Amino acid sequence: MYFKGINSYGDRGLVLDFGNETSKSISQEVNEAFLNISNLNLQSLNIVPSFNKIVVIFENSKIRDQNKDKISMEMRDTNSQTNKKVTKTWEIPACYNEDFALDIKIIQKLHQITKEEVINLHSSVRYYTYYIGFMPGFPYLGDVPSQLITPRLATPRVKIPARSIGIAKNHTCIYPKVSPGGWNIIGQIPFDIFDLQSSYPSLFLPGDEVKFYSVSLSEFEKIRKYNFSLNELIKEYSS
């Protein structure tokens, strides 16, 4: 139990505080609380989880104050009831071909390991989705094995290709679309993970588990051509 309490954020926001540390177990509690609070059907505008906070945003202070007790009660009760698992486990194809692995040499050099070792290490771990942020559908995944922990690029790249896999510090990510950014790029996945046509547009949700598996360039291109919809991707690659 990491939950510390609820604080005001201006006249129309609340911050649920889970301390100042970050770990998978803290995030698990945060994401469980996020689902429970979402299910309360509050009159909130947005509920935003991150590593150790949940920010809840209301239209005005009156509605905020009316809803605060419901959240307090829910947070008190969360202890006793364990939430049934609603998150997904993903197996995501990743192509670490040199055309995509723009910064893999930086990681090799820093840790004195081969390209194959980087690939094996990166695809050996079941990552936890801490939260979605930075840009629409961008998952913060972690933690990467200690031999892959690498600082952000000193000079961020102006244009990272869509669907690129990156590493920064102890996290790994997927860029949903072309973007500037400072993560070390080591590969690419063959499908889009954010689709505005879908009513639930993000493939990944906070709390999902994600494991990558290495595919060849020809396999990558084959999957790319399928042009899966989000629903098809869920059927194909998650359980």
Next chain:
Amino acid sequence: MNSIIITRAGTHSTIQDFGRFQYQHLGVSPSGAMDQRIITELQKIIPNHQNQFLEFAYVGPSIKVKEGSVKICVGGNCNMSIQKNNNSQLECQPYKSINLFEGDELIIHNTIDSVYGYIAFEHGLGLEPCLNSYSTDTKAGIGSINRPLNDEDIFHISKDVSSWDLISIPKPDLEKVTNFKVYPGPQLQYFSDNTLQSFISGVFTITNQSDRMGIRLKGESLISSKSHDILSEGILPGSIQVPSDGQPIVLMRDIPCTGGYPKIAILNEVDISRISQLPPETKITFDLQTIY
């Protein structure tokens, strides 16, 4: 069928509504009209606006009726005129409905002593919502139209004007405010009493590096006694964050969904609309409210 064409897009013209909510946990910003007071007023004149407002900044757009006729109303403080089909020029005013007929062109020259203006169209602009909203976030590429408007953009409005009656409301009193009451931000304690004193007693200047995402201020440096790097957390529009150069940024409607800078204070909702209308070089001050 009625249609209009954008004959000059203006500088920052986008489609906006009251905001896109329930998606911030997926990295989608709320967006929405910078000055929500104005679109609230426009609703009184054009009740059937379909939440598809055209927002412009500084230099307004010009719009010509290609086919049929439309009923619109402009909000904000701006210079504008109508070039009629027969080459005559007509004066027109904000907050009064305007009937435009085939060949008529509404020319919005510029906003006066303010930044943002709006046009409401009866029956909307024939757009489909994107994630339950018509708002545009140009940085994220999200919206019914996921970019600023361009010259030659055409909108089809299938329904005909309901009535030619001219409707107007008194010009709303959107007084110019430069002193803002703010509430403590989540990281208020990251700043020493001396720094907080500088924040309250200091004068800050709005810089021209300001847009729908944030208004950058220039003034006395507000250096944190703890750190300018916090673990990213959810943020609200109106938050005043302070990066390591000590120059505060007021986060506006196209906020990044989570942020890693300490937030010294936050504006109330109506003050977000008010501050959005202050042009660069305007000097502002803050009053910190202790309760909340």
